[in-house]
Amino acid sequence: MTKQGFVVSDAKLGNGLQAVSMQFLTAESCMEISSRRNLMKNETEQENLVSASVASMRASSPTRTRPVASLFETDHHSSWGDDHPWALGIFEKIVSASRGKEIAMFLDYDGTLSPIVEDPDRAFMSEEMREAVKDTARYFPTAIVSGRCRDKVYDFVRLPGLIYAGSHGMDIRAPSKRRKEKKGGNKAVSFQPASEFLPTINEVYNILMEKMKTIPGAKVETNKFCLSVHFRCVDEKEWAALVEQVTSVLKEYPELKLTYGRKVLEISPAINWNKGNALEFLLKSLGYANSDDVLPIYIGDDRTDEDAFKVLRDRGHGVGIVVSKVPKETSAAYYLREPSEVMYFLKRLVEWKRNSFRASA
Numbered sequence: 001m002t003k004q005g006f007v008v009s010d011a012k013l014g015n016g017l018q019a020v021s022m023q024f025l026t027a028e029s030c031m032e033i034s035s036r037r038n039l040m041k042n043e044t045e046q047e048n049l050v051s052a053s054v055a056s057m058r059a060s061s062p063t064r065t066r067p068v069a070s071l072f073e074t075d076h077h078s079s080w081g082d083d084h085p086w087a088l089g090i091f092e093k094i095v096s097a098s099r100g101k102e103i104a105m106f107l108d109y110d111g112t113l114s115p116i117v118e119d120p121d122r123a124f125m126s127e128e129m130r131e132a133v134k135d136t137a138r139y140f141p142t143a144i145v146s147g148r149c150r151d152k153v154y155d156f157v158r159l160p161g162l163i164y165a166g167s168h169g170m171d172i173r174a175p176s177k178r179r180k181e182k183k184g185g186n187k188a189v190s191f192q193p194a195s196e197f198l199p200t201i202n203e204v205y206n207i208l209m210e211k212m213k214t215i216p217g218a219k220v221e222t223n224k225f226c227l228s229v230h231f232r233c234v235d236e237k238e239w240a241a242l243v244e245q246v247t248s249v250l251k252e253y254p255e256l257k258l259t260y261g262r263k264v265l266e267i268s269p270a271i272n273w274n275k276g277n278a279l280e281f282l283l284k285s286l287g288y289a290n291s292d293d294v295l296p297i298y299i300g301d302d303r304t305d306e307d308a309f310k311v312l313r314d315r316g317h318g319v320g321i322v323v324s325k326v327p328k329e330t331s332a333a334y335y336l337r338e339p340s341e342v343m344y345f346l347k348r349l350v351e352w353k354r355n356s357f358r359a360s361a
């Protein structure tokens with residue numbers, strides 16, 4: 001039993017009588033008890049945080065829950081599909097919404113243009129996909145909006161003339177010659193709202209590289225303004241240990257935040273800037289401040305893409321398409337199941353545009 005400043009303890013005396021001795025505690029021992037309590041409280045909080053984090057890791061990396069219908073069948077996802085129609089099934093409706101407007105295309109990279117693979121350094125897109133994106137960019141302003149660092153995503157896509165927004169939209173560069181130059185001007189646009197976090201991100205990268213050596217299969221990837229801790233190749237039994245290490249490091253860096261992607265923990269500056277802000281920023285810098293002029297189409301598969309889907313939903317115009325094989329909570333209006341369907345969607349869009357040019361010639 002303890003009181004503030006005193007410890008009250010029972011002691012058995014030799015004559016069998018019980019005496020209560022009261023000792024005055026020194027400031028140091030008081031602090032010791034209180035820090036032990038805090039430690040216990042912190043330990044419980046840390047345990048709760050770890051279990052919540054492992055739950056989030058599972059939730060953000062769903063496994064296939066039912067057999068997937070064969071490619072390009074129109075009837076899948078049943079009731080979820082009623083609320084979020086298959087984008088290829090209602091293609092005509094989507095393009096007819098662009099009447100009198102220009103389409104602007106926003107594409108996520110991993111899981112959208114390239115299939116998800118075990119090694120993040122080998123997430124290549126196919127040549128056929130590259131051609132489809134290249135053709136798309138010929139007719140519509142096209143941006144790649146990725147969690148990857150901008151240079152890395154450019155190395156994968158290798159198409160000049162596109163807009164690249166890396167680090168979840170925190171590193172934007174648009175080339176000077178853009179289609180909307182008459183409205184948006186033809187100056188190159190570059191924007192890095194998190195540049196002051198660079199030293200911190202590098203510091204945390206070095207710490208995590210060291211810590212993750214103890215977790216077999218874990219991989220830390222630097223994306224310049226963000227970090228990714230991959231657990232795709234980590235045994236599920238080790239997930240709690242991994243997230244415990246990561247959260248205990250992040251406790252020292254309240255200026256950073258942790259989010260969950262597909263078998264990945266994403267660490268980024270806790271600033272109010274995400275892929276949704278990047279989408280708005282790009283629309284503006286493309287000269288589409290007036291929403292009547294443009295129909296933005298955003299295609300993505302990950303949690304971070306939800307911020308962009310929300311922007312489109314809240315603006316009440318624009319087309320959000322989630323890439324997913326399983327029903328999931330999303331602010332996107334439509335879905336496609338995998339990168340091959342994204343490619344087919346892009347090809348149809350290009351074909352539709354070419355046909356409309358021919359018809360008006």
Ligand SMILES: O=P(O)(O)OC[C@H]1O[C@H](O[C@H]2O[C@H](CO)[C@@H](O)[C@H](O)[C@H]2O)[C@H](O)[C@@H](O)[C@@H]1O
Nearest residue numbers: 109110116117118120123146147228232262264
């Ligand atoms: O915004 P994105 O372009 O979708 O980038 C999000 C993260 O994608 C990458 O990780 C994911 O893809 C890897 C390769 O297929 C896969 O191994 C990993 O499990 C996925 O989470 C990328 O490596 C991360 O840095 C991005 O943040």
